[in-house]
Amino acid sequence: MSYKSMSGISVSTDVTRKILIIDCADAQGLIAKITGVCFAHQLNIVNNKEFVDHAQGRFFMRTVLEGDINEAEFLKAMAEVLPEQNHLKLVDAGTKRVVVMVTKEAHCLGDLLMKSYYGGLDVEIAAVVGNYDILRSLVEKFDIPFHFVSHEGLNREDHEKAMLEVIKPYDADYVVLAKYMRVLTPEFVAQFPNRIINIHHSFLPAFIGASPYKQAWDRGVKIIGATAHFVNNCLDEGPIIKQDVISVDHSYSAEDLAHQGRDVEKSVLSKALQLVLNEQVVVYGNKTVVF
Amino acid sequence: MSYKSMSGISVSTDVTRKILIIDCADAQGLIAKITGVCFAHQLNIVNNKEFVDHAQGRFFMRTVLEGDINEAEFLKAMAEVLPEQNHLKLVDAGTKRVVVMVTKEAHCLGDLLMKSYYGGLDVEIAAVVGNYDILRSLVEKFDIPFHFVSHEGLNREDHEKAMLEVIKPYDADYVVLAKYMRVLTPEFVAQFPNRIINIHHSFLPAFIGASPYKQAWDRGVKIIGATAHFVNNCLDEGPIIKQDVISVDHSYSAEDLAHQGRDVEKSVLSKALQLVLNEQVVVYGNKTVVF
Amino acid sequence: MSYKSMSGISVSTDVTRKILIIDCADAQGLIAKITGVCFAHQLNIVNNKEFVDHAQGRFFMRTVLEGDINEAEFLKAMAEVLPEQNHLKLVDAGTKRVVVMVTKEAHCLGDLLMKSYYGGLDVEIAAVVGNYDILRSLVEKFDIPFHFVSHEGLNREDHEKAMLEVIKPYDADYVVLAKYMRVLTPEFVAQFPNRIINIHHSFLPAFIGASPYKQAWDRGVKIIGATAHFVNNCLDEGPIIKQDVISVDHSYSAEDLAHQGRDVEKSVLSKALQLVLNEQVVVYGNKTVVF
Amino acid sequence: MSYKSMSGISVSTDVTRKILIIDCADAQGLIAKITGVCFAHQLNIVNNKEFVDHAQGRFFMRTVLEGDINEAEFLKAMAEVLPEQNHLKLVDAGTKRVVVMVTKEAHCLGDLLMKSYYGGLDVEIAAVVGNYDILRSLVEKFDIPFHFVSHEGLNREDHEKAMLEVIKPYDADYVVLAKYMRVLTPEFVAQFPNRIINIHHSFLPAFIGASPYKQAWDRGVKIIGATAHFVNNCLDEGPIIKQDVISVDHSYSAEDLAHQGRDVEKSVLSKALQLVLNEQVVVYGNKTVVF
Structure with a gap:
């Protein structure tokens, strides 16, 4: 092997x-x-x-x-x-184990599942946890457990506590946020220091926060991108692992940007994850050394 | 929609x-x-x-x-x-129907299946036909029929005839060769004029034919790439639809090149296919106009 | 021709x-x-x-x-x-005439001069105006007038008035800020509505304002870039014409980023300028349609 | 410094x-x-x-x-x-000295001259030698000697001998072929083993030899590129130092490809030269290790 x-x-x-x-x-x-x-x-x-x-x-x-x-x-x-x-x-140097957190979108998760399946990514996906039940059938195709932990009716702390109860037993090396669309509290993040990897759908630090594609459309940019980073206590401000962009033009609506951005999001996330899995990434202050 | x-x-x-x-x-x-x-x-x-x-x-x-x-x-x-x-x-302008032909490699097929599943590609994959039985379980996860048509013990004509018998009834708009690793005869190609899309794992016209990654390694190139093209009677010489490359360096073995090349192969194939599905590609002599 | x-x-x-x-x-x-x-x-x-x-x-x-x-x-x-x-x-459809404004850096100006010289850019550089005298000898190599209009001892309005007196008689189609490092007043900008093209040394809207490479280094980004845009009344916020990025890594100091960024700055500026000269750019609100 | x-x-x-x-x-x-x-x-x-x-x-x-x-x-x-x-x-680790050989085209030479002038390339251009006299005025702007050594009326050996007589006294570390459009004999190459750097206007090994842009247009490729390599005895087959490509489409004529290709040619050549000047390139068989 x-x-x-x-x-x-x-x-x-x-x-x-x-x-x-x-x-x-x-x-x-x-x-x-x-x-x-x-x-x-x-x-x-x-x-x-x-x-x-x-x-x-x-x-x-x-x-x-x-x-x-x-x-x-x-x-x-x-x-x-x-x-x-x-x-x-x-x-x-062997295979690492991750838990993936998702919301509704399938493209990043799908890419991780498929690459893991055919050996394009050297990872064991131990489980997927979603705050919606939408992606269950996709995950179960690959015989991986899917846990639905709804946030509805729960405050953030209780929801995260419920998530943690599901995640912790898997003893994962890393937690991957594959378009998990809720902000995590410092308490949650502290459980996995420099071990939570997020994909943000902009070339940070541009378009921090919500609706980056809408922000990008409003500004009329000619490139859009994605950023994979470790999560720390400040939203979208953790150490950057990998970034990439694609060219766009005036003919793209905000929805078009979101649609086209999927490919770069999934590509950046899986490349960043591979680097982390290979132990090629050293966190250093709020930056990374990527060997 | x-x-x-x-x-x-x-x-x-x-x-x-x-x-x-x-x-x-x-x-x-x-x-x-x-x-x-x-x-x-x-x-x-x-x-x-x-x-x-x-x-x-x-x-x-x-x-x-x-x-x-x-x-x-x-x-x-x-x-x-x-x-x-x-x-x-x-x-x-609606959804088109394709039949996919494969051999052993999962990455291009997997990307088409996954994108079709989550709406990243506007296509109906009617069936997958393989000359090995290896990819059956992947295809059947997505409730798509897989047909194993072995080439063993058959001459090329008889094998293609058997393939055609399976493919024809699906009445597909296009046939997609997702790393189908056998050369097709003019007779087979003539059944689907400008309707067979192939992915070749080099930036054509460099490294035509077998083992392009090995050829690339031997030559010491600093970029590798992939080319999606319509299939005509001459191997790897049909009208080019889409090409892309990635940077590599001296540290890549021929196997590394093949491994890294997967991402660009699948990306180029699915972009080319989307262009074709959208009726954005007009064949003209041995070239394409891509609107 | x-x-x-x-x-x-x-x-x-x-x-x-x-x-x-x-x-x-x-x-x-x-x-x-x-x-x-x-x-x-x-x-x-x-x-x-x-x-x-x-x-x-x-x-x-x-x-x-x-x-x-x-x-x-x-x-x-x-x-x-x-x-x-x-x-x-x-x-x-013919050649347009521009006046170029500079401060101390030679790379963007040098690329415009050289491309204009050998026909890589279809432009007549009528004159270059600098708030330092540093680039005179470079400009005069190409038999183009260089005007030194120092800002020292002048308030912004008086300096701009002096600049305008030099620029106006050239009756230029466009004014190109080739790393002119001073902010222009709305009064100056109003003299050339949608006719002043600036190169900003970041992929806007990231790193607006001063020292974008230092900001990029502080943030630990993995890409840096440049943005060519029309100048309006708000600093770095005019309609974007062209953007591009290059990959960087942890080994780059802030000075290294600035050094490497030169190539993308000059490339983006000259591509944007060619688009404008070709009448391929239509300004529309705070955006551009680039045909 | x-x-x-x-x-x-x-x-x-x-x-x-x-x-x-x-x-x-x-x-x-x-x-x-x-x-x-x-x-x-x-x-x-x-x-x-x-x-x-x-x-x-x-x-x-x-x-x-x-x-x-x-x-x-x-x-x-x-x-x-x-x-x-x-x-x-x-x-x-200091500045190296080169002699540049040219024919008629100014863009690669112009980029080297300009970068050398403003410090974008750490090189001393000792002299430029051309088999046409066309680029003299460009070179002399920068106070660098230009030598016109016409090939007319001379056989290849005599022409190269005349070139050598001009080049040798400069005791250059490297000889740079900045679109020098004549094939060099093994005898000439042997004078500067792994010390002659050429820019070929295609992504080798595609389109070896004459008129690569015409070949690219005939084939209908969607990318064009350039390759910087050391010169050995076989045309366009020496160890590759650097390659890059740009995207093109059906609307480009062969002349358009040549025009657009200039930017990638000059960029690849100057990047390759910087690598060589920095002693980052080790030749190994017919390949390079680029540190």
Whole structure:
């Protein structure tokens, strides 16, 4: 079995593969020390990327490792060569598990379901949760559980509590908002820090908030787009993972923009999700480093 | 009900809509005469596009008409104002019916199924025919008949005859080759003149024939792409409807190229199909006019 | 001699060509009536495009005409078939004249100068006016007058008055702000209604105002862009003509964004200008119809 | 002073910077060993990229180093940790010098001249050589020597000999063919191995050879493009550095394609050249690794 990262790296998973993510203060000799530890543990570096934010003196590294690894010893040795207050993460390169949240629209969900089905996205969709029951039949075609948790008659906190009760047991790596059209409270978001991925239907920061296509039509823009981002406490303001646009013209009504925008929404969401699943995305303040 | 053309024109089908396609020798006053006939028949022109190939003196026009129409009288009146040897076509603006042919790969088919399901593509998929049985379960999820017509043990003519027996009764407007990986004979193609749409996994005319991604890798190109075209008698040489590319780099293996190419293949095929379904494509020699 | 419109229409100017622009209330039979007048005046329609804004009931048409034309009679006949309160314009298809305003940056100006020099843009640059003297030597290489009108020691009104005194005598069709970095007053703008074209270094409406690249860097966007628009009284809020974006990533500093953005700025400005020069742009409220 | 690489890395050249390029058989521990040598020589790694071609077992690395460097000692130490038959190169990060060869068309040359003038391209254009005298006045505007070496009356060998006599004394790092429309002999190419950069006006391998826009028009393609590549002995078959395309449609004549193609030609050439100037391109067989 193998999967393909967005960066063009084929990763065979026949052998054990781990991904090492490091984020720490910059210092001289870091790459030598880090790769020295890998070499000392007889690990093969399949792929390696670094980034230094020179302005802020911060070092980032993502390394795909192959070989038998004693994790505890390896991490201990690694921590010894790093500056203090580093973030150090060693994760499996395998398939991740997500729960998808939806409202009424099928296109983003449909693309995730289909790509997951044929192997275009290396993900296990554990369940789909909707605040409407509309997308049940689509989800169940793929033998994935669909949970209808209506928001009607509930205040936001109670609705989210009901959602959480459904979502939590799936123990998902990530929660994907595939056109889930309600704002989440900070309390909900805090349950999944930097683990909720949203698709917003504009090229942020343009057209924050409701009805971006109507806003775009009113302004007469010649491009529309979509933005996948992690969700934090401020609406549409979390760290951006991926953005793309398409060209439009005067002949598009606001409905036409919404219709044409679907393709870029689903494409941006699935590309962003693949990057996240591959552990290619490191959150850093309100930004991302995308290896 | 409404659908959205690729050119950004929302078409409400609450009232009767017809699409008029004209292709004839260029002459002075043609637009005045043609739209004059429309006006005389009290038809409203919802959308109108013309193209003149000045080099070859050929005139093309596509007009979306609204209103009660006496087709026979209208066409008679229209023919009288056109030069001889014109092509004149008046078709409904509604949903078209297609049969899809496949081999083993799911991504193009999956996209057509999903878009058809949620209304992203204005098409009725009447049936799917495969020379392998692999994609049956995907198709049947959507309650669409799947026909397995194996090529094994049959010569090409007999296999195609068996395919035709399955396809013909569906009386499809178009046949879509969604990664059908066998060459069709002129006899088969002649059954559906300019009505078979293929997706080729390269930016034609580069990498004609087998294994375009391998060819692309060997050549070290920095872009890969896909081409949707009508099928004629020469392999990969029919009139091109739509092409697109994506950027790649040295880090992609031939398998990576194939994997990444899936997205552009499915996107190009479904955009080309929508153009054809909307009657926006006029074949002209070995080229297309795409309104 | 011939030039090439952005829409792909080769226009030979060996014969007299005129462009007819109509903007009026929608009505049945308009195309028939308008093209009927053209036919009656024995004019050949070289290229024709219409657009109907169905929501607002507004009709737009751009027609390239060839032939001997009695302008007064033609326009009188045309006005008679149009609804009242129409806008009707008949202009030569030939080269237009512009004055360019600059501050310190050379890239947009340089592209206009170079394209004008080798025929990549069908324009006569009558003069360049700068509020710094920095770009004089570049402009004078091309034997075009450069006027230095410093803003130092002057209030905005007096500076603009001095600019106008320099600009007015050139009797330019359009004024192009090629990275002119000062805000213009409504009084200045009123001298050239819908005739001042600006390039803003962001994909508007994102990052309005000062330092858009710094804003983009702060937000961590994955695309940056540029917007060419007509200038009206509100900063960065006039009708958009053209927009484009490029992909960026975490490794770009704010300075890198500015550096990379130059290419898209100059490309968007020169494409927008060509559209305007070709009379392909109709302003309509705060939007444009771009034929 | 600083310049900006295409990969978004700002490189301040206030301190001494060197770029290390390594290309050798893959082996375990290479990164640790190489960066270990850098660390031992107290060099700071400003930027580092690696690529392993797993299929062929080949390792590539590009490292930007800062600090006082004893080149001989450093290279000796480095060679000791590398497998045999490595390629090891240590070059200055500063401005490179090129000679540009042209025929009649101004757009690619004009873009190089203008970008060089305003700092959009980090290059010194030492001279321009043309087989026509047409572009002299453009070149001389920028106070750069223009040499007219007519091919008329000379056989190919003698013409190239005359060109070489002019070019050689400039001791250029690279020779740039900015629409130089004559085929070069292997003898000429051998003078500048992997140091001649050409722009071909198609998305290779489509439309090799003469009149690619005419070929594209004949085929009815919906995209056209350009390819920058190193020149080797086979026409249009050298290692590709950069490619890009633009969308076109049926309304473009062959001349229109050529006209519109200019923008993508000049953009691809200048991007490719910047990559080469930054030492981001490693030739490998008939391909390139572009860091």
